[in-house]
Amino acid sequence: MKLLAKVALTAALISGVAQAGVVVIVNPTGPDSLSKAQVSKLYLGKSKKLPNGAKAQVIEQASGSAIRGEFHGGVTGKSDSQLQAYWSRLVFTGKGKPPKTIGSSSLIKSQVASHANAIAYIDSSEVDDSVKVVFTP
């Protein structure tokens, strides 16, 4: 019985992990898809514009959050401290500043839903009609 419970729990956990995952979202009026390289460049400040030429409003999840780790692990390949070192190089030369951080996925979603040039990432389980998925790492 105990074993059965464990198996059921493990199965539930695995299926949970398999279903949920980070996805990159934009406004419904935004681009239909972005490549990993395009997303990575936007999140590292190497490009500042969306494919349609509009200035992108890039949104980050809170530093240290699991979803931020998952996103950067799959897209930019940088850990939180590597990102901090990367941005400090740009910040302290006046060449750039890191994307705006918003600490809640629902707020991020509403920002993306209300700003045409916004780009963000959230858990796929939180996606609804107000935003459009453009990339899945």
Added chain:
Amino acid sequence: MKKAFIMLPLAAVCASQFVMAAPTDSQRLAQLEQELAMLQEESSYDSLSDRMSINGFFTGKVGVANNDAGYNGYDKDADFSEGSKLGLQGSFALTEQTKIVAQLVARGSDDWSTEMEWAFLSHDFDNGFVTRIGRLRVPLYMYSDYLEVGFAQPWASPPSELYSIVPLSSFDGVDAIYDFDMGDVAVTLQASYGHADRDTGAALGEVDYKDILGASASFAYEEWVFRTTYYQTTLDSKDGSTFFDEEDSYFAGVGLSYDNGSLLAISEFAVSDVEGQYSDTESGYITLGYRISDFTPYVTYAFLKTTDDSERALPYEPAFNWKRNAYSIGTRYDISSNLALKADVTYADGFDGTSGGLSSNLDSLGSQINEDTIVYTVSFDAVF
């Protein structure tokens, strides 16, 4: 009856705490909270906090050597001020494209007196071109732009065999930066013009770096960055000293780095040439590091030598003939995402009868005192 009145508010509190109990109310509350947060977010967007940013960095460093040769300024007494520094930077956006950036740095080695390290107005033409005017960094080395920001570097201290060749980190003038993509290669071109006055110490006095002119180019492809730079200036002694008399000098360097997130390799090589009796040099280093979770252990080999010893007049020989090898082993440990601890041991030898380029390593007769030295450094680096 009385009891019911007491229980009612309690029930309400419970209901709001256990949101599952009253789905409609809690949903409305959550929606209101979200709308409020959005309103706050909207009102702060494009506001002062969006146009202005304050950042800072701090390095607390202690070093001690096994003798008084003076490598990196350290001797047998543990020193907490040499290499320690605090920096504050403000960035103020005037328009979407134009901003003012000022960076103040207080160094322990200068008794924590504050200096304006950067102060410039930059304009971004939004087509890849950025121009800046004011006090700027001389972009001689790969790490010149963030020379002061220990957190942005893998080492406890950048290899001094290369990084101390030109005793000038900033100048007053203009520069232009052009960023563009050449296929998969991200190219950055930078050109600068300006001048600087620097007190270079007791021996040479104050020096005027006239007509600093040069350019650098950097090419980034996947994990690789290649950089090359050339700068020239005319050195002229000021106030009392006559050592430099309109002496032309140049600096040329190349650098290559590789960083795939785990393996880190950085190498730079440079030559510098100054007319007259002052040292002409060749120097370089290679650093290899490997990230293991929060640790980045590294090893560095560096060298420095003067290339014009045969042309130098005898009285200047002991002071300006240099030869040195340096071997470092150390590690960076990321304590948190904005705080790192570094420990480093550097052994320098191969002075070959010279001071090793360490001015305090010559006695009053101009003879070498120590033929090698070991320096231990521990550094805390933070950005905020």
